[in-house]
Every structure is written in structure tokens, then in C-alpha cells.
Amino acid sequence: MFDDLLTDFDFDAPTVNFEYTTKEGWREFVEFEADQPVPCSMREYDAMASSDRALYNIARERFMSVGARISTxxxxxxxxxxxxxxxxxxxxxxxxxxxxxxxxxxxxxxxxxxxxxxxxxxxxxxxxxxxxxxxxxxxxxxxxxxxxxxxxxxxxxxxxxxxxxxxxxxxxxxxxxxxxxxxxxxxxxxxxxxxxxxxxxxxxxxxxxxxxxxxxxxxxxxxxxxxxxxxxxxxxxxxxxxxxxxxxxxxxDEYDIATNEGAAVWGRILAELETSLCLIDQPEGDILRIAAELRDISRGSLGRMAKAIRRCARDAIHDGSERLDLDNLLVVLATIRKLEDRVADEAGTGAKRRRGRREKVRQ
Incomplete structure (x- = not known):
């Protein structure tokens, strides 16, 4: 029933959750490499055999997920x-x-x-x-x-x-x-x-x-x-x-785009993220058109924003569009933030209840 969704799935990729708290797991993290695949044109991509195309997709999804490193x-x-x-x-x-x-x-x-x-x-x-x-x-x-x-x-x-x-x-x-x-x-x-x-x-x-x-x-x-x-x-x-x-x-701190310097830094980070996606038909710098919206919805969180961008990039690979749907990206980011806020609210409520019980015990 889900065969179409798993055709290009990278079953051999390591999880990003390395066991950092053991010397073996830490060493695995230190030694792991996921190289960026060589860029190609849509014509070259379409000319690939289906097996080669699947391997290429796996390589770029692996790179964007666990290989790309953004300097902030x-x-x-x-x-x-x-x-x-x-x-x-x-x-x-x-x-x-x-x-x-x-x-x-x-x-x-x-x-x-x-x-x-x-x-x-x-x-x-x-x-x-x-x-x-x-x-x-x-x-x-x-x-x-x-x-x-x-x-x-x-x-x-x-x-x-x-x-x-x-x-x-x-x-x-x-x-x-x-x-x-x-x-x-x-x-x-x-x-x-x-x-x-x-x-x-x-x-x-x-x-x-x-x-x-x-x-x-x-x-x-x-x-x-x-x-x-x-x-x-x-x-x-x-x-x-x-x-x-x-x-x-x-x-x-959260990234602030109110100043020219802050906006330039935020734009450079977005550009590096966009490049790391390895999308074939992605116009260079296109993501900068929604830079302010991404900052506002993500509340300046690079991790939250990168998660949304990579999810949309995988969709672009799977549906063949090979470029980010910017409107959908904003929706995905807003959904991620809403879910995280709900979890945080529930955790905060639970913590208050536990503190209340401890105070009663002290009394």
C-alpha cells in the first residue's frame, strides 16, 4: 500500500541520533561523512536510469539531512x-x-x-x-x-x-x-x-x-x-x-533582521540552507523572497526552520518539481511551530503541577 512512498527511501542511512554518550557512538559521529553529490541538469537527471536516479536522490537527501553544515x-x-x-x-x-x-x-x-x-x-x-x-x-x-x-x-x-x-x-x-x-x-x-x-x-x-x-x-x-x-x-x-x-x-539568541547587519546574516544562512538542498531547478536566492516571513514564523530558530525547509525539499524531489514551494514552506513551518508550542505548553503545565506537589509535601 505504501510501496510508492518507500521506493527511494534510504534504508542504509544512519540515524542522525548517534549515541553521542558512548565513545563508540561519538566516534561514529566524528568519522561519518555524507558528501554532496555532483550537481546535474534536469536533462542529465531525466536521462539517468531509474536505479541511478534513485541512488542520486538518496545521496542528496542524505547530504541535506546529515551531511550539510551551516556556519552561523x-x-x-x-x-x-x-x-x-x-x-x-x-x-x-x-x-x-x-x-x-x-x-x-x-x-x-x-x-x-x-x-x-x-x-x-x-x-x-x-x-x-x-x-x-x-x-x-x-x-x-x-x-x-x-x-x-x-x-x-x-x-x-x-x-x-x-x-x-x-x-x-x-x-x-x-x-x-x-x-x-x-x-x-x-x-x-x-x-x-x-x-x-x-x-x-x-x-x-x-x-x-x-x-x-x-x-x-x-x-x-x-x-x-x-x-x-x-x-x-x-x-x-x-x-x-x-x-x-x-x-x-x-x-x-533569536536571529534579528531589524538591522541591515542582522538581515544580511539571516539571508546568508538561508542561502547556505538553500544550496545544501541540492534541488536541480531551484532558482538561486529564491528563498530570500520570504526571508522575513521565515524569521517571524520560526521566531529566529534555525533548527525549526531547517526542519521545515528540508521537509519541503524532500517533497520537491519526490514530486519532480525540484524547487521549493515557498507557500507550502510557510505552512509547514507554521505547523511545526504550533506542534512544538503545544508540547512546550503541556510540559510547562506538568512541571507546575510537579512543583505544586513538592511544595505541599514540604509543608
Whole structure:
């Protein structure tokens, strides 16, 4: 019944949800390549055998989904901050520096830290004389819900596939993680979902202390990413003051087109996205005709907008039009935003109910 929809489906493509929190999954992400297919004309495309045409479609859908990489000003600002922190940390006399990416959801924070980590690891592997399989330049972990010092260290131990007893002490876990980081020449530790460490709650203080102690014991740089970290309590109290003093915060904000400079940046991002689609009959710069509408409906979210654009590009490939339907693109983007807003509203209502129940229990 659905055979026509699955004819050109890329069954062999890897999911974009790599298992970043294990060294094997992270390495798969670092080493994965999806090359941009060679452009062709409609005449050349129509002349292809059906099997070759199907392979060509698979290649360009794979590239636009997991191969294309868009350089944004926010990403470059973060990369410059991370480079400075790493350079500072080479001095044995300086206190350890780090970087925090903060911003609203769908602003590209996690993508930014992952792409920087990927680029750094590929460059480090190319220059290293250490055995490639023993080298783990970047570690990636997420802050667990209800984090403690032990659960935070377990997350990092799990990344390296370190065996440990469930009854192992925090000190034992910390020592083992630090040792393996030195043995594997880890230089960057990325901690995602750092907003879960709301220091207004006493229970989260241990996890924050654990990350601080880790940063002092391994010769590398900590990079955090999270949603509106100041509003969510990461900078609360004396521990928060220490984090603010040691970490440079890079804010990922909505793209603003009210100024000429902002409009130029937004237009360049749209043009790069349009090129990454590999549509054969797409007029260059056509998407710029709805630049303002895309900004308003997406609320300046690159991730939300890119999802809508790629969905419409797949439709253009499958229906043979080979160009974006701009009216449909605005409808798809509005639908995506509406669904995300509904989920956010439901999540916010659930969080308020949970907070209410906790307050009643304290009373």
C-alpha cells in the first residue's frame, strides 16, 4: 500500500541520533561523512536510469539531512570562546576556564557543541602521533535528571565504557574517570543539559561540585550547554558565582533582521540552507523572497526552520518539481511551530503541577 512512498527511501542511512554518550557512538559521529553529490541538469537527471536516479536522490537527501553544515555567527562566536579557554588552560598558573552555551530551545546549542567537538577531534587525530584507537580527544555526557556527584561520574564512566560497581564511591569513580581521561588524551569534556543543575536546590550542589573537581583534576577544558542557564539556576549562590567567574557564557539568541547587519546574516544562512538542498531547478536566492516571513514564523530558530525547509525539499524531489514551494514552506513551518508550542505548553503545565506537589509535601 505504501510501496510508492518507500521506493527511494534510504534504508542504509544512519540515524542522525548517534549515541553521542558512548565513545563508540561519538566516534561514529566524528568519522561519518555524507558528501554532496555532483550537481546535474534536469536533462542529465531525466536521462539517468531509474536505479541511478534513485541512488542520486538518496545521496542528496542524505547530504541535506546529515551531511550539510551551516556556519552561523553564534557557532563561530562559541568556537572562538572555546579556543581561548583551551589556550588559557595550558598555563599551569591560571584557574581553569570553560565555556557555557545558553539560549532558548531550538537555537542550535547542542548542535554547536557537537560540531565543535567533531571538528576538534578530527583535527587532533590528524595531527597526533598517538595510536588513533587509543586517542579520545573529546568526551560527551548529559546531566542526568536528579543528578548527584555519583550519577554524574557514572555518566562519564559510561562514555568510556569503564566497568564499575554500583556501590563504588564517588571518589573511586572520579579517580578512574580522571585516569582514563589522561590515558586517552582527552582535551575537551562536553556536558549537555547543564540547565538541569539548578543550584537553588540543594540536591544539585553535589553534581556541580563533582564537575568542578573534575575540571581541576584533568588537563582539559569543560564546555557546558543548556537552556537559559541563568534563569534555570546554574548561577545561583556561591557555587554559581564560581561558575560565572570561570566560564565565559555565549548566548544563542533569536536571529534579528531589524538591522541591515542582522538581515544580511539571516539571508546568508538561508542561502547556505538553500544550496545544501541540492534541488536541480531551484532558482538561486529564491528563498530570500520570504526571508522575513521565515524569521517571524520560526521566531529566529534555525533548527525549526531547517526542519521545515528540508521537509519541503524532500517533497520537491519526490514530486519532480525540484524547487521549493515557498507557500507550502510557510505552512509547514507554521505547523511545526504550533506542534512544538503545544508540547512546550503541556510540559510547562506538568512541571507546575510537579512543583505544586513538592511544595505541599514540604509543608
Amino acid at each position: 555567527p553564534s557557532l563561530r562566536s562559541f568556537a572562538a570562546a572555546a579556543r581561548n579557554a583551551m589556550a588559557d588552560n595550558r598555563s599551569p598558573d591560571a584557574s581553569k576556564s570553560g565555556v557555557i552555551i545558553s539560549g532558548r530551545p531550538s537555537m542550535g546549542k547542542t548542535t554547536a557543541v557537537q560540531e565543535f567537538g567533531r571538528a576538534f577531534e578530527r583535527a587532533r587525530r590528524a595531527r597526533s602521533i598517538q595510536k588513533k584507537r587509543d586517542l579520545i580527544p573529546v568526551a560527551f555526557a548529559q546531566v542526568p535528571t536528579h543528578a548527584t556527584e555519583k550519577t554524574m561520574m557514572k555518566k562519564l564512566a559510561d562514555f568510556y565504557a569503564l566497568p564499575y560497581s554500583q556501590t563504588a564511591s564517588y571518589e573511586t569513580l572520579l579517580a578512574r574517570v580522571c585516569n582514563v581521561m589522561r590515558e586517552c588524551a582527552t582535551e575537551i569534556v562536553i556536558i549537555d543539559d547543564i540547565h538541569r543543575l539548578d543550584l537553588r536546590y540543594h540536591a544539585n550542589e553535589g553534581a556541580a561540585d563533582a564537575l568542578k573537581e573534575l575540571s581541576e583534576r584533568f588537563p582539559g577544558t569543560m564546555i557546558y550547554a543548556g537552556v537559559d542557564v541563568a534563569r534555570n539556576g546554574l548561577f545561583w549562590g556561591s557555587r554559581g558565582e564560581q561558575i560565572m567567574a570561570r566560564f565565559e557564557t555565549v548566548q544563542f
